[in-house]
Amino acid sequence: MGQDTDAIFATCLALGDDALVLGHRLSQWSSTAPTLEEDIALSNLGLDMIGQARLFYQLGATIEGKGRDEDKLAYFRDASAFRNLLLMELPNGDFAVTMARHLAVAAFLEPYYRALAASPHQGLAEIAAKAVREMTYHVRHAGEWIIRLGDGTQESRRRMIAGLDAIWPYTGELFAMDEAERSLAAAGIVPDRATIRPQWNETIARVLAEATLDMPEPAAQRAGGRQGHHTEHLAPMLADMQSLARAHPEATW
Amino acid sequence: MVTDTAAISGQTAPAPDADLARAAAVAAGVPDPEIPVVTLADLGILRSVMRRDGRIVVALTPTYTGCPATQAIALAVEVALTEAGLADAHVETVLSPPWTTDDITEEGRRKLTAFGIAPPARRTCGALVLGTQEIACPHCGSSDTERISEFGSTPCKALWRCRACREPFDYFKCL
Numbered sequence: 001m002g003q004d005t006d007a008i009f010a011t012c013l014a015l016g017d018d019a020l021v022l023g024h025r026l027s028q029w030s031s032t033a034p035t036l037e038e039d040i041a042l043s044n045l046g047l048d049m050i051g052q053a054r055l056f057y058q059l060g061a062t063i064e065g066k067g068r069d070e071d072k073l074a075y076f077r078d079a080s081a082f083r084n085l086l087l088m089e090l091p092n093g094d095f096a097v098t099m100a101r102h103l104a105v106a107a108f109l110e111p112y113y114r115a116l117a118a119s120p121h122q123g124l125a126e127i128a129a130k131a132v133r134e135m136t137y138h139v140r141h142a143g144e145w146i147i148r149l150g151d152g153t154q155e156s157r158r159r160m161i162a163g164l165d166a167i168w169p170y171t172g173e174l175f176a177m178d179e180a181e182r183s184l185a186a187a188g189i190v191p192d193r194a195t196i197r198p199q200w201n202e203t204i205a206r207v208l209a210e211a212t213l214d215m216p217e218p219a220a221q222r223a224g225g226r227q228g229h230h231t232e233h234l235a236p237m238l239a240d241m242q243s244l245a246r247a248h249p250e251a252t253w
Numbered sequence: 254m255v256t257d258t259a260a261i262s263g264q265t266a267p268a269p270d271a272d273l274a275r276a277a278a279v280a281a282g283v284p285d286p287e288i289p290v291v292t293l294a295d296l297g298i299l300r301s302v303m304r305r306d307g308r309i310v311v312a313l314t315p316t317y318t319g320c321p322a323t324q325a326i327a328l329a330v331e332v333a334l335t336e337a338g339l340a341d342a343h344v345e346t347v348l349s350p351p352w353t354t355d356d357i358t359e360e361g362r363r364k365l366t367a368f369g370i371a372p373p374a375r376r377t378c379g380a381l382v383l384g385t386q387e388i389a390c391p392h393c394g395s396s397d398t399e400r401i402s403e404f405g406s407t408p409c410k411a412l413w414r415c416r417a418c419r420e421p422f423d424y425f426k427c428l
Contacts, residue, residue: 023319037412041404048408051319055348126348130318133351133428141403 004187005063007180008121010083011190012060013073014181014226016053017084020074021234022105023049024241025092034095041141045102048134055127063123075245079235085225087170089234096156096163099145104167106138107203108174108196115191124190143207150211157213164208164216172221174200272339276309277302279337286325287407290368293326297356300347309334309342314352317408317428354428365425366391371413373427390415391422400424 026046033039057070087105092098113135116128149160175193177185185192208215224230245251280302281294293299293313300312311330315323327344334342354373357365362372371391389396395417402412403426411426 037402037404040406041402044404044408047319047321048317049319051315051317055318122349126351130315130348130351133353134317137403137426 004184004189007184008124008189009060009063010180011124011184012056012063014083016056016060016073017082018088018105019049019056020053021082021084021088021237023047023053024237025088025090026098026102028092029098038095042098045138045141048131048138052127052131052134055130059123059127071245075242076249079230079238080228082230082234082238083226083228084234085170085173086222086231087167087173087225089225089231089237090167090170091233093163093166094159095145096149096159097166098163099142099149100160100163101167102138103142103146103204103207104171104174106135106142107200107207110135110139110203111196111199112191112193115196119189121189139203143203143210146207146213147211150208150213160211161213164213165219168216169219169222173223173225176223176226178226270304273302273304273309275337276311276334276339276342279333279339280311280330283326283329283333285322286329287322288365288368288370290364291357291361293330295358295361295364297358297361298326298352309339311342311344312347313344314347316352320408322407352428354425357425369422370410371422371424373425375427388413388424390418390420392420393418398422 023046026042026049029042029046030039033042053074054070057073061069061073087101090097090101110132113128113132117125117132119125119128146160149156151157152160175197177193181190181193184190205215222231280299281292283293285291285293285296296316298314298316300314302309302311304310311334313323313327313330323346327346330344331342334340334344355375357372365372369391371388374388387396388398388400390398390413393415395415397416398413399416400411401414401421405412405423405426409425409428411424412421413424414421
């Protein structure tokens with residue numbers, strides 16, 4: 001593979017891993033969400049993310065050309081080979097933590113996919129154009145809950161503030177780029193993540209203002225997911241997610 | 254639709270491609286597995302039926318990326334084509350242009366309403382935070398309705414309730 005091809009494969013893997021890991025976390029709410037409607041909603045949000053992951057993996061597998069398919073990429077790599085942001089792998093916490101994380105991610109991915117849809121790389125652009133429409137639902141859903149909880153009871157407000165504080169140290173990594181991504185951004189193939197920050201800030205600020213909440217205090221930022229340096233939470237999640245595929249490799253039905 | 258010129262070379266006038274026309278009709282008539290009152294053509298997810306290198310290719314586009322029905326739909330089309338004696342036809346997925354609910358035909362919207370599912374609003378998906386929409390109840394027609402949840406039994410539906418006739422209903426959400 002050439003240098004650009006390597007970098008585009010790495011991008012597919014990074015975006016695919018982000019979507020898959022977050023999608024799996026959301027799926028862990030199935031049957032345990034606070035209400036039936038929310039149970040269905042979280043499963044739907046997770047399904048969107050897993051659908052996006054599949055498209056990025058399928059594209060990546062084709063670009064890589066080594067005979068790996070989407071299932072190989074999802075189920076037969078260990079935690080150190082995953083390139084997702086740490087934010088995605090954090091345990092769900094309570095409902096407020098999950099909603100805080102989801103707003104942070106969706107408020108980033110919506111403008112990011114919108115920009116990626118203009119990429120000259122047709123495969124990436126097509127996936128982004130498809131996914132961006134779904135992300136508007138994600139931003140709205142998480143935003144509405146944060147407003148409801150922040151401007152709700154004393155307890156819901158306390159938990160919402162704690163939820164935002166819990167995820168805040170992991171939000172900076174949304175805007176970090178390694179050398180390969182920076183070279184693709186310089187070539188105009190993927191968006192420069194820094195250019196997404198103003199809109200991300202604005203969305204977060206708008207929701208928090210409506211929720212009568214303050215922006216969390218700046219916190220020391222954690223990073224390393226793109227280099228495969230994960231928190232202790234990813235490996236157990238993957239062990240669970242991958243167990244069936246690894247118990248029956250090559251199984252078809 | 255594109256006709257493969259190689260298949261008709263040697264003839265003075267292009268012969269109508271009967272198999273291709275039949276494949277198009279069969280694929281168009283396949284019902285959606287989750288909302289069987291509408292066909293793939295009604296939903297607007299049948300993008301093209303053409304010949305490529307002599308082989309019939311049916312191109313479908315997914316509604317939501319994670320919709321599990323996408324694979325069921327592709328399988329249903331393959332089965333329908335095989336039953337019609339067109340086993341050699343190939344079904345493929347295309348992403349571009351992305352499907353939107355504006356691709357649902359008038360006929361599809363009418364069938365959805367008759368089935369009790371409010372059809373999607375048109376080109377009004379823009380509002381990001383706390384957007385409100387006016388959706389008519391598919392049972393009594395009243396616009397005095399409210400959203401229960403933006404997510405429903407399938408990725409493409411939301412849960413609504415009519416305050417006039419008190420009936421809950423599915424809303425085919427705008428994408």
